[in-house]
Amino acid sequence: MKGTLTPCKLAFISLIYGLLLVSALFAGCTQSTTSAPATPVATTVPVTAAATPVAVATTAVPVTVAPTSTPAPTFTPSQSNLVVFTAASLTGASNTIGSSFTKAYPPTTVSFDLDGTQALKTQIENGAYADVLISASNTYTTALKNEGYLVNSSVKPLTTNYVIVILPASNPANIQSLADLAKPGVKIAMEDKTVPAGTATIAVLNNLANSTYGQSWKNATISNVVTYELSEPAVATKVALGEVDAGFVYQSTATAAASGTYQSITIPQKYNYLQTYTIGILQESTNKPQAAWFEQYMLSSAGQNILSEYGFTPVVSHYK
Amino acid sequence: MRPGGFRPKNYRRTLTYLAAGILISAVTLYLALPILALLIRITPDMFFATLHDPEVVSALWLSLFTTAITLTVVILVGTPFAYFHSRYSYPGKVIVDTLIDLPLVLPPAVAGVALLVLYGRVGILGRYFNMLGISIAFTTLAVIMAQIFVASPFYLRQAKSLFEQLDPAYEQTARTLGASSLRILTQVTLPMTATGLVSGAVMTFGRALGEFGATIMFAGNLPGVTQTMPLAVYVGMEGNINVGLTISILLVIISFGIMIAVRLIQKREAGRA
Amino acid sequence: MVKQLRDYTLDFALTVHSGEIMTLMGLNGSGKSTTLNIIAGLLQPDTATITLSGECLCRTDTGTDVPAEDRRIGYVLQNPAVFPRMTVRDNVAFGLRARHVPRPVISERIAYWMEQVHITDLAGVRAGNLSGGQKQRVALARALAIKPDLLMLDEPFTALDAESTQTVKDLTRRFVRKMQIPCIVVTHRLADSTDIGDRACVLCNGKKEWEGIPGEMPEMCTVCHCP
Numbered sequence: 001m002k003g004t005l006t007p008c009k010l011a012f013i014s015l016i017y018g019l020l021l022v023s024a025l026f027a028g029c030t031q032s033t034t035s036a037p038a039t040p041v042a043t044t045v046p047v048t049a050a051a052t053p054v055a056v057a058t059t060a061v062p063v064t065v066a067p068t069s070t071p072a073p074t075f076t077p078s079q080s081n082l083v084v085f086t087a088a089s090l091t092g093a094s095n096t097i098g099s100s101f102t103k104a105y106p107p108t109t110v111s112f113d114l115d116g117t118q119a120l121k122t123q124i125e126n127g128a129y130a131d132v133l134i135s136a137s138n139t140y141t142t143a144l145k146n147e148g149y150l151v152n153s154s155v156k157p158l159t160t161n162y163v164i165v166i167l168p169a170s171n172p173a174n175i176q177s178l179a180d181l182a183k184p185g186v187k188i189a190m191e192d193k194t195v196p197a198g199t200a201t202i203a204v205l206n207n208l209a210n211s212t213y214g215q216s217w218k219n220a221t222i223s224n225v226v227t228y229e230l231s232e233p234a235v236a237t238k239v240a241l242g243e244v245d246a247g248f249v250y251q252s253t254a255t256a257a258a259s260g261t262y263q264s265i266t267i268p269q270k271y272n273y274l275q276t277y278t279i280g281i282l283q284e285s286t287n288k289p290q291a292a293w294f295e296q297y298m299l300s301s302a303g304q305n306i307l308s309e310y311g312f313t314p315v316v317s318h319y320k
Numbered sequence: 321m322r323p324g325g326f327r328p329k330n331y332r333r334t335l336t337y338l339a340a341g342i343l344i345s346a347v348t349l350y351l352a353l354p355i356l357a358l359l360i361r362i363t364p365d366m367f368f369a370t371l372h373d374p375e376v377v378s379a380l381w382l383s384l385f386t387t388a389i390t391l392t393v394v395i396l397v398g399t400p401f402a403y404f405h406s407r408y409s410y411p412g413k414v415i416v417d418t419l420i421d422l423p424l425v426l427p428p429a430v431a432g433v434a435l436l437v438l439y440g441r442v443g444i445l446g447r448y449f450n451m452l453g454i455s456i457a458f459t460t461l462a463v464i465m466a467q468i469f470v471a472s473p474f475y476l477r478q479a480k481s482l483f484e485q486l487d488p489a490y491e492q493t494a495r496t497l498g499a500s501s502l503r504i505l506t507q508v509t510l511p512m513t514a515t516g517l518v519s520g521a522v523m524t525f526g527r528a529l530g531e532f533g534a535t536i537m538f539a540g541n542l543p544g545v546t547q548t549m550p551l552a553v554y555v556g557m558e559g560n561i562n563v564g565l566t567i568s569i570l571l572v573i574i575s576f577g578i579m580i581a582v583r584l585i586q587k588r589e590a591g592r593a
Numbered sequence: 594m595v596k597q598l599r600d601y602t603l604d605f606a607l608t609v610h611s612g613e614i615m616t617l618m619g620l621n622g623s624g625k626s627t628t629l630n631i632i633a634g635l636l637q638p639d640t641a642t643i644t645l646s647g648e649c650l651c652r653t654d655t656g657t658d659v660p661a662e663d664r665r666i667g668y669v670l671q672n673p674a675v676f677p678r679m680t681v682r683d684n685v686a687f688g689l690r691a692r693h694v695p696r697p698v699i700s701e702r703i704a705y706w707m708e709q710v711h712i713t714d715l716a717g718v719r720a721g722n723l724s725g726g727q728k729q730r731v732a733l734a735r736a737l738a739i740k741p742d743l744l745m746l747d748e749p750f751t752a753l754d755a756e757s758t759q760t761v762k763d764l765t766r767r768f769v770r771k772m773q774i775p776c777i778v779v780t781h782r783l784a785d786s787t788d789i790g791d792r793a794c795v796l797c798n799g800k801k802e803w804e805g806i807p808g809e810m811p812e813m814c815t816v817c818h819c820p
Contacts, residue, residue, distance in 0.1 A: 118558035194559030226458040227540025242442040489672035495661045496668040497688030511678040
C-alpha cells in the first residue's frame with residue numbers, strides 16, 4: 001500500500017522546512033551587517049530631558065575650532081557615496097553641502113538621511129548603515145560613543161544653534177514679546193522632549209522662568225502648547241502655515257527661511273540654550289577615509305561658511 | 321520493500337506536499353515571528369509596570385475612545401449611504417464611487433495635509449469655523465476626522481458591494497408583501513448582509529486604530545488630547561523604549577482580541593443556521 | 594401595457610378572470626417576467642392601464658399609480674426569496690406584520706396557511722435551511738397569507754423535482770379555486786402549462802401572438818416565427 005501523507009507527517013515536514021528556511025534567512029542577514037556591538041537591553045535608562053538643562057545654560061563656554069583650509073589635494077578620487085545621518089535642522093543646508101563637497105572631492109557623492117537626531121540614534125542602534133553622523137544633541141552623541149557606535153576620536157563639535165521663537169508672518173495672536181506667549185488662547189508648537197530641539201526649548205523655558213518671567217508664566221506657556229512635533233522642521237511648517245501662533249525652533253531655521261515667512265522674537269543668549277552639533281564617523285563605516293574628508297570639509301572654512309549662510313552659529317573655541 | 325518516494329508518481333506528490341509545507345510555514349512564520357519578537361523583547365514585569373505609565377494610559381484611553389466614535393459614525397452614516405448608493409443611480413455616481421476608494425491609495429500624510437489645508441485655522445473652510453470660535457486642528461475632533469477619512473472606505477466598499485450583490489428578489493418580494501422601506505432595510509437587507517458588514521467594520525476599526533500619518537499632520541501630538549497609541553509608540557521608541565514596546569504589545573492584544581471576537585460571532589451565526 | 598425594453602417594446606393586453614389560471618409563455622427574454630413586475634408595481638410602464646377587482650392600480654394617462662406595497666398582489670418571484678435568517682413562521686407572517694394586522698389574526702392565519710402547504714412541522718426552522726420545494730411552499734403560503742386579489746408565480750417549477758412540482762401545482766390550483774382570485778403563472782414548459790393552466794397566452798418579443806386553451810397551443814416556434 002502506498003504511503004499516505006497523514007496530517008501529522010505534513011505538519012512535521014512543514015515545520016522542519018519552515019524553520020530551516022527561516023534560519024537560513026536569519027543567517028544570511030546577520031552575515032551582511034558589520035559587527036555592531038550588542039544592542040542595548042530594553043531596561044537601559046531612557047534618555048530624559050531633565051538631566052542637562054540648567055547647568056548647560058551657562059554654555060558660554062564654547063569651544064573654538066580654528067578653521068582649517070581645505071587640505072592639500074593628496075586624496076585619491078574614489079567612486080564612493082557617503083551616507084550622512086544628519087539632524088533634521090540641517091535640511092535646508094544639506095543640498096548645498098552635498099554639491100559643494102562633491103565639487104571639492106569629486107567624484108565622491110553624499111546622501112543625507114535627515115531625521116530627528118533621536119530617530120537617527122535609534123536607527124543606528126538597530127543596525128542602520130551610516131558613514132558620518134551629524135547629531136544635534138550632546139546627550140545622544142555621548143550615548144552612542146559609550147555604546148561604541150562612533151569612532152570616538154573623530155567626534156568633534158561642528159556648529160551651534162540657539163533657540164528662537166518664530167511667529168507666522170501675519171502674527172495672528174499679536175505676540176510682541178516672550179511674555180505674550182503665556183496669554184490665554186495662544187497656540188504654540190514645540191518639539192517633543194525626545195527631539196533635541198525639544199530638550200533645548202525646555203531648558204530655555206526654565207531659564208526664562210527662573211530669571212525673568214516666573215513659574216506661572218512657564219506653566220501658562222506650556223499649557224498653550226497644542227502639539228509636540230516629532231522633528232524641528234515640522235514645528236516650522238506648522239508656524240509657516242499659520243496653524244499655530246508661535247513655535248520654538250532653531251535660529252538657523254529662522255535665518256535661512258525666505259524673507260517674510262516668519263516674524264521672530266529672539267531669546268537673549270544668556271537665557272538661551274546653545275545646542276552643540278557634533279560630527280563623527282561611525283565605527284561601521286566602510287568608507288572611513290572618505291568620511292574623514294567629509295568631516296574635514298565640514299570643519300574647514302568652506303563647510304563652516306555654508307553653515308553660517310544657513311543661520312548656524314559657528315563654534316568658538318579658546319584654544320588656537 | 322517499497323522504494324516509496326523515488327518512484328515518479330510518489331515523488332511528484334511528495335514534492336507538492338513539500339512545496340505546500342514550505343509556503344505555509346514561510347507565510348505563517350513571516351507574520352508570526354515579529355509579533356513573537358515583540359513579546360520576547362520586554363519582560364512581563366516591565367510590561368505590567370509600564371502599563372501604569374501615564375503616557376500609556378492616556379494613549380490607550382484616547383485611542384479606544386476615538387476609534388469607538390469613528391466606528392459609530394462610519395456605521396451609522398455609512399450604512400444608509402451605501403444602501404442608497406447601491407440601489408439608486410444618480411448623476412455623478414461614478415465620481416462618488418471613485419472618491420470612496422481614494423483614501424485607500426492616498427498616502428496618509430497627504431490626507432493629513434489635505435485635512436489641515438481645509439479645516440485648519442487658516443484653512444479654506446476652517447477659517448469660517450475659526451471665526452465662530454470652533455477650532456478643529458490639534459483637537460481630539462481632528463483625530464476622529466482623520467480616522468474617519470482614512471478608515472471609512474473599508475466599510476463603505478464592503479457595504480456597497482454587499483448591497484449590490486444581494487439578489488433584488490428579496491427586497492422586491494418584501495415590497496409586494498407591503499413592507500415599508502425601513503422595514504425592508506432592517507428586517508430583510510441588514511440581517512442578510514450582517515456578517516459581511518461586521519467584517520467591514522472590523523477592518524475599519526483596525527485601520528482607524530493604527531492611523532498615524534494623517535493624525536500627526538492634522539491633529540498634532542499632544543498627550544491626552546491627540547497622542548493616540550501609534551503616535552505614542554513612535555515617540556516611545558525614540559525616548560522611552562519600554563513605553564514603545566508596551567503600547568505595541570497592547571495594540572497587538574487589542575487587534576487579536578477583536579479578530580477572535582468576530583470569528584466567534586461569525587461561527588455562532590453560521591452554527592445557528 | 595406598453596414598455597420600451599432594451600431589445601423590443603412590450604406591448605399587449607391581458608385579461609384574467611377570478612378563479613382562472615392564465616399561463617404566460619414565451620421564449621427567454623420575451624418579456625414575461627417584466628410583465629409580472631409591471632403588474633406588481635416594481636417596474637414602471639411607459640403607458641398602461643392596470644385594473645384589479647375594479648380598482649385601478651395604474652393608469653398612466655391620468656397619472657394614477659398605486660405603489661407596489663399597496664397593491665394587494667401575491668407575487669412569488671423566480672427566486673422564491675424566503676428570508677433565510679427568519680423562521681418559516683416569521684416568513685409567512687411577514688406580509689401580515691408589514692400591514693399591521695392584529696396579532697391574534699396573524700397567529701390564526703399563519704397557522705392556517707402553514708397547514709395548507711403542509712409545512713407546520715417546520716414552523717420554527719430557519720428558512721435558509723429548507724429544500725427548494727419547501728421554500729417554494731413557504732413562499733406560496735407567505736404570498737397567500739395576505740389575502741391577495743391576484744396571485745402571480747414566475748417560473749415556480751424550474752428548480753423543483755417532479756414530486757415537489759406536483760405538490761405546488763395541486764396547492765396552487767386548489768387555492769386559486771377556493772379563493773376565487775385570478776392567477777398568472779409564467780412558465781416555459783408546455784407540459785406545465787397544460788397541467789395547470791385554464792388559459793394560456795404566448796408572448797413573442799413583447800407582443801401577444803396567441804391566446805387560448807393550453808391544450809390547443811401550437812409549437813412555440815411556430816407561433817413566434819423563430820428565425
